[in-house]
Amino acid sequence: MPQQPAESPxxxxxxxxxxxxxxxxxxxxxxxxxxxxxGMGALAxxxxxxxxxxxxxxxxxxxxxxxxxxxxxxxTAALFEVALAVTxxxxxxxxxxxxxxxxxxxxxxxxxxxxxxMHVTAISVWVxxxxxxxxxPAERRVAFYNGLGVGLMSGAIIGGGVGYVLAARLPPxxxxxxxxxTPMAILMSSARNSRTLLDGLSFALGLVVGPIVAAQKIGLxxxxxxxxxxxxxxxxxxIREALRGRKT
Amino acid sequence: MSLTLHDLGPVLALILFGFLPNxxxxxxxxxxxxxxxxxxxxxxxxxxxxxxxxxxxxxxxxLSTSGPLAGIPVSVRIxxxxxxxxxxxxxxxxxxxxxxxxxxAVLLGxxxxxx
Numbered sequence: 001m002p003q004q005p006a007e008s009p010x011x012x013x014x015x016x017x018x019x020x021x022x023x024x025x026x027x028x029x030x031x032x033x034x035x036x037x038x039g040m041g042a043l044a045x046x047x048x049x050x051x052x053x054x055x056x057x058x059x060x061x062x063x064x065x066x067x068x069x070x071x072x073x074x075x076t077a078a079l080f081e082v083a084l085a086v087t088x089x090x091x092x093x094x095x096x097x098x099x100x101x102x103x104x105x106x107x108x109x110x111x112x113x114x115x116x117x118m119h120v121t122a123i124s125v126w127v128x129x130x131x132x133x134x135x136x137p138a139e140r141r142v143a144f145y146n147g148l149g150v151g152l153m154s155g156a157i158i159g160g161g162v163g164y165v166l167a168a169r170l171p172p173x174x175x176x177x178x179x180x181x182t183p184m185a186i187l188m189s190s191a192r193n194s195r196t197l198l199d200g201l202s203f204a205l206g207l208v209v210g211p212i213v214a215a216q217k218i219g220l221x222x223x224x225x226x227x228x229x230x231x232x233x234x235x236x237x238x239i240r241e242a243l244r245g246r247k248t
Numbered sequence: 249m250s251l252t253l254h255d256l257g258p259v260l261a262l263i264l265f266g267f268l269p270n271x272x273x274x275x276x277x278x279x280x281x282x283x284x285x286x287x288x289x290x291x292x293x294x295x296x297x298x299x300x301x302x303x304x305x306x307x308x309x310x311l312s313t314s315g316p317l318a319g320i321p322v323s324v325r326i327x328x329x330x331x332x333x334x335x336x337x338x339x340x341x342x343x344x345x346x347x348x349x350x351x352x353a354v355l356l357g358x359x360x361x362x363x
Contacts, residue, residue, distance in 0.1 A: 060266070090270045225304035
C-alpha cells in the first residue's frame with residue numbers, strides 16, 4: 001500500500017501560510033480594516049489609552065464592535081457593565097467559529113491546531129475564509145486560514161497605530177466616519193458571497209428581523225436576530241430540498 | 249459591583265473585562281463542533297444563524313443612535329449604504345467600488361449634515 005502523506009512538510013505549510021497573507025492583502029477587507037482602525041486608534045488616543053494598549057487590544061480581542069465598546073466605556077463605566085456589553089456584542093463568534101472550523105477539520109488535525117484559527121476568526125476573516133477555503137485542498141486550509149487571519153489582523157494593528165499618531169489632526173466626527181468602513185464591507189462582501197439561496201435569504205431576513213427585534217427592546221438583539229432569521233431561512237432551504245427530492 | 253479601571257490598571261482590565269468575555273464565545277464554538285463535519289445539517293443551520301447575525305450587526309451599525317457613529321445622522325448612514333450598494337451593482341459587483349463609494353458618501357454627508 002502506498003504511504004499516505006499524513007502531514008505536509010513544514011516548508012509547504014509555511015508557503016501556504018504566506019499564500020494566506022497574500023490573499024489577506026488582496027482582500028478589500030485589508031483596506032477596510034486599516035481605515036476602520038485608523039478611526040479606532042484616534043478614539044483610543046482621545047480617551048487616553050497608550051499606543052501599546054491599543055495594539056494589544058486588537059491582538060487579543062480582534063472584534064471591532066467589542067473594541068469600540070471597550071475603548072469608549074472602559075474609562076467611565078463600571079467594569080462589570082463593560083464586560084456584559086462586550087460579551088453580548090461578541091455572541092456572533094459562536095456560530096461563526098462553529099461554521100468555519102468543520103471546513104478545516106480532517107483526520108490528523110488536532111483540536112489544538114484549531115486554536116489559532118479559532119482566535120483569528122472575525123467577520124472579515126470568516127467572510128473571506130468561507131469564500132476561499134472550499135476552493136483549496138483540505139490539507140492546506142488550516143495554514144491558509146491562519147495566514148489570512150494574521151494578514152488581516154496586521155492591517156488592523158497598522159491602521160490602529162496610524163490613527164493613534166494622526167489623532168490630534170483628525171476631528172472626532174471624521175474618525176467616526178472611518179468606522180463606517182465596517183458596515184459597508186459587510187454589506188458588499190455578503191452580497192457578493194451569497195451564492196446559495198440559503199446564504200442570501202439568511203442575510204436578507206437578518207436585515208429585516210434585526211430592526212424589528214431591536215424595536216421590541218427585549219435585549220440580546222443579535223442572538224434573537226440570528227436564531228429567528230437563520231432558522232426561517234434554514235426551514236425554507238429544507239422545504240425546497242424536500243420538494244426537489246420528490247421531483248427526481 | 250463598582251470596580252473601575254483605576255483599581256486594576258488598563259492591561260489587566262483589558263484581559264479580564266475585554267478579552268475573556270469576548271473570547272468565551274469563540275471557545276464555546278470550538279467545543280461544540282468537535283467531531284461534526286461541514287455537511288452535517290446542524291452546521292448548515294449554524295451557518296444560516298451566523299449569516300443572519302452578521303446582517304444584524306449591519307442593521308445595528310446603520311440604525312443605532314448611540315456609540316461613536318451617533319454623530320452621523322441615520323439618514324446619512326442609510327443614504328450612503330444605498331449609494332454604495334448601487335455603485336457595487338453598477339460596477340458589476342465590485343466590492344472595492346461599492347465600499348469606497350459608500351465611505352465617500354458618508355464623509356461628504358457627515359461634512360454637510362453631521363453634528
